[in-house]
Amino acid sequence: xxxxxxxxxxxxxxxxxxxxxxxxxxxxxxxxxxxxxxxxxxxxxxxxxxxxxxxxxxxxxxxxxxxxxxxxxxxxxxxxxxxxxxxxxxxxxxxxxxxxxxxxxxxxxxxxxxxxxxxxxxxxxxxxxxxxxxxxxxxxxxxxxxxxxxxxxxxxxxxxxxxxxxxxxxxxxxxxxxxxxxxxxxxxxxxxxxxxxxxxxxxxxxxxxxxxxxxxxxxxxxxxxxxxxxxxxxxxxxxxxxxxxxxxxxxxxxxxxxxxxxxxxxxxxxxxxxxxxxxxxxxxxxxxxxxxxxxxxxx
Numbered sequence: 001x002x003x004x005x006x007x008x009x010x011x012x013x014x015x016x017x018x019x020x021x022x023x024x025x026x027x028x029x030x031x032x033x034x035x036x037x038x039x040x041x042x043x044x045x046x047x048x049x050x051x052x053x054x055x056x057x058x059x060x061x062x063x064x065x066x067x068x069x070x071x072x073x074x075x076x077x078x079x080x081x082x083x084x085x086x087x088x089x090x091x092x093x094x095x096x097x098x099x100x101x102x103x104x105x106x107x108x109x110x111x112x113x114x115x116x117x118x119x120x121x122x123x124x125x126x127x128x129x130x131x132x133x134x135x136x137x138x139x140x141x142x143x144x145x146x147x148x149x150x151x152x153x154x155x156x157x158x159x160x161x162x163x164x165x166x167x168x169x170x171x172x173x174x175x176x177x178x179x180x181x182x183x184x185x186x187x188x189x190x191x192x193x194x195x196x197x198x199x200x201x202x203x204x205x206x207x208x209x210x211x212x213x214x215x216x217x218x219x220x221x222x223x224x225x226x227x228x229x230x231x232x233x234x235x236x237x238x239x240x241x242x243x244x245x246x247x248x249x250x251x252x253x254x255x256x257x258x259x260x261x262x263x264x265x266x267x268x269x270x271x272x273x274x275x276x277x278x279x280x281x282x283x284x285x286x287x288x289x290x291x292x293x294x295x296x297x298x299x
Contacts, residue, residue: 034275035221035268037097040158052123052161060108060126067112074111074131084129085109087145090226091152092125097225098218099156117243121151123160137239138293142223142232149219149228157218159211209256216261217268224276231273231290233265239295 067073074081088109095102105125116130117137133139133147154160220230241258256264273284280287 034224034272035217036271040099049161056122056124056126060122060128063112063128064110072113074113078111080131080134081109081111083141084111084127084144084148087141087226087228088127088148088152090228091145091148091222094222094225095125095152095156098153098222099158102156117240119147119151121155123155123158125152125155127151136243136296137236138296139236139239140232140293142229142290143236143239143292145223145226145228146219146230146233146236149222149226150215150233151219152222153215153218154211157211157214159208159215163208163211212256213261213264216265220265220268220272221275224272225279227276227279229287229290230265230269230276232292234262235290235292237261237265239292242295 064073076082088107092102092107095105102125107125107127109127109129111129111131114130115132115136117133119127119129119133121127127148129147134144137143139147216233220233223232224230237258244258273287277284277287
């Protein structure tokens, strides 16, 4: 019994240390202005960096190959591809502020012809947009920059490695705790195993919601440094809300609600608006109101 308790305590301490490390700000002289930079999560240590990179490269290549076979890979000469790549190229130079390893990434930006309202960035800087997010939301360049910044942020903060490490660690911890509980209560270990699985799911979803919030804030920081209006992040999620009338409860979702995202971004505007204003050679007070493009009319 003491052995179970000791192992559980060690695992719990490791988990809490990983979460605390992810939120610990860097020394003041490394923060400058904007969103404060925090250290990457220690939970990444439970996964193989090289393995994640190789899997990312393989999956991205396979995706492009399949899209090309289906005539769904938009050619590089297309204006929308050129637009996406130009916006990304303005943002990428600021990526190393959030992860120095990004200086060595082989960045790619591609567009897939699909109605999905989605985009992603794989580890190593492999970005893909689905055309639906551009057409259904009628995104301005500033709003595209918010999407690019958000997706790049997931890769920069190594959220996929962090979630994999968190899932592995919490699974072990809850199983150890369940075994200890079943031995203490004298009940069928399968019952506590089922409870452990449920706890793991809730914890992993919580990490994922936290990752989404972090990516929102890192994304508006990256975009502001590249000269894109961070207020576009709020407009983006207002548009998202307009086309997503129904969504799951926030507590049981891997994504924060649109209202929560908007509130978090608005709280951080005093940090990023001065950065954006500086790129425009003006002051925050002199910035004009942000104007978005309307959603397309429904047919």
